[in-house]
Amino acid sequence: MKSILAIPDVHVPFHDRKAWALVLRVVKATRPDHVVIMGDFMDCYSVSSFPRDPSRVRRFTEELKAAGGELDKLQGIMAEKVTFLEGNHERRVARYIEQKAPELHGMVHLRKLLAYGAGWRWVPYREHVIMGKLAFAHDIGHAGKGAVQQSLDAMGHNLVIGHTHRAGICYGGTVKGEHRVAMSCGWLGDVTKVDYMHRAKTRDWQHGFGWIRQADSGDSWLSFIPIIGGRCCLEGETYK
Numbered sequence: 001m002k003s004i005l006a007i008p009d010v011h012v013p014f015h016d017r018k019a020w021a022l023v024l025r026v027v028k029a030t031r032p033d034h035v036v037i038m039g040d041f042m043d044c045y046s047v048s049s050f051p052r053d054p055s056r057v058r059r060f061t062e063e064l065k066a067a068g069g070e071l072d073k074l075q076g077i078m079a080e081k082v083t084f085l086e087g088n089h090e091r092r093v094a095r096y097i098e099q100k101a102p103e104l105h106g107m108v109h110l111r112k113l114l115a116y117g118a119g120w121r122w123v124p125y126r127e128h129v130i131m132g133k134l135a136f137a138h139d140i141g142h143a144g145k146g147a148v149q150q151s152l153d154a155m156g157h158n159l160v161i162g163h164t165h166r167a168g169i170c171y172g173g174t175v176k177g178e179h180r181v182a183m184s185c186g187w188l189g190d191v192t193k194v195d196y197m198h199r200a201k202t203r204d205w206q207h208g209f210g211w212i213r214q215a216d217s218g219d220s221w222l223s224f225i226p227i228i229g230g231r232c233c234l235e236g237e238t239y240k
Contacts, residue, residue, distance in 0.1 A: 002033040004131065006210030008162045009040035009087065011189035013058065013066040019188045019207045019227050020070065026209070026225075026232065026239050028077045034131065035078050038162030038185065038210075039087025039138030042067040042110075047096040053195055060093075064113055071116055080119025083129055086110075087138040087162065091125040130157075132218030139163035145204065152182035158220060160185060160212070165205040167224045183222045185210030208232065 005027060010020055027035060045052065046060045074082070093110040111122045123129050128137035135157050142150040147164045152172050158181050165187035172180045186208035194202055207227040211234060214220045225232050231240035 001213050001215055003030065004034045004036060004210075004212040004214060005030070005032040006036045006038055006136065006160050006162075006185045006212065007041070007188070008038045008185045008209060009089075009165060009187040009189060010070070011040055011043040011089070011187070012070050013063060014043050014045070014190050014193040015070070016188055016190045016207060018230055022227060022230065022232065022239060023188065023209055024073055024077065026234060027074065029237070029239065030234065032078075033081065035074070035082045036129075036136050036160070036210075037082065037084045038136065038160070039085040039125070040089040040162060040187075041071070041084070041087070042090055042114075044089050044092040044110075047092050049092070049095065049099070050196065056195070068114055071114060075117050075120075079117055082116075082120040083123060083136070084111075084116070084120055085123045085129070085136060085138045085162070086125040088125060128155075132214045132220060134158045134160065134212065134214065134218070134220040134222075136160050148182050148184045151184075152180060155182070156180075158182065160210055160222065162187070165189070165202070167206040167208055167226060169222060169224060181220075181222055183210055183224060185224055186226070 046058050046063055090110055097104050097108055128135045139161055140151040140154045143164055148168045149170045151161050152159055160183050164184045166184050167186045169183045186206040191202050208225050211223045211225050212220050225234050
């Protein structure tokens with residue numbers, strides 16, 4: 001059996017520092033066989049096409065430095081066997097260039113700007129990666145409470161997603177007796193820094209991460225590990 005830890009949306013520099021630090025401690029203690037960054041690790045607020053609050057707009061270089069610093073912490077633990085799924089927030093950089101500076105298209109790429117190690121793999125937004133019999137994608141085009149079920153139906157394959165900031169696991173199947181499962185693995189952002197919706201709508205968002213055990217056959221067992229009160233429990237061990 002091998003282990004895979006799925007890191008959901010962190011939204012640096014608007015991340016929950018305690019929750020993110022706890023996940024780093026779990027990675028260091030458990031040494032998973034693979035880590036998957038599920039996308040939206042970086043918020044990219046400064047290049048968003050949506051209206052921005054002038055009091056909180058940061059320079060892109062500041063956001064990049066903050067994200068690079070947090071990735072350095074992870075890279076210090078996992079120099080390789082890390083997959084970085086580009087999320088819709090990281091995609092903001094390419095969209096900004098397409099709209100504001102098309103002359104730089106193909107010359108500037110966030111993947112290169114982040115300058116992570118050669119042992120890491122980058123997966124472009126709207127693509128997915130398959131490990132064993134399990135697919136990982138930032139999103140399949142769905143959000144909200146029903147996103148896990150909708151994504152499972154759309155993918156037609158076992159699946160782990162980020163994007164929704166919610167936690168959930170659902171099961172499905174086919175008339176041929178095939179069984180399928182999908183999981184949404186929460187988020188690691190700071191809810192007090194959300195400025196694009198009423199705070200009440202964030203009530204279902206859950207800090208945590210995904211933990212997957214995978215057999216040599218590719219069969220996978222999915223667990224969502226919630227972070228509650230600054231601690232989590234994984235395989236009998238409590239981390240805080």
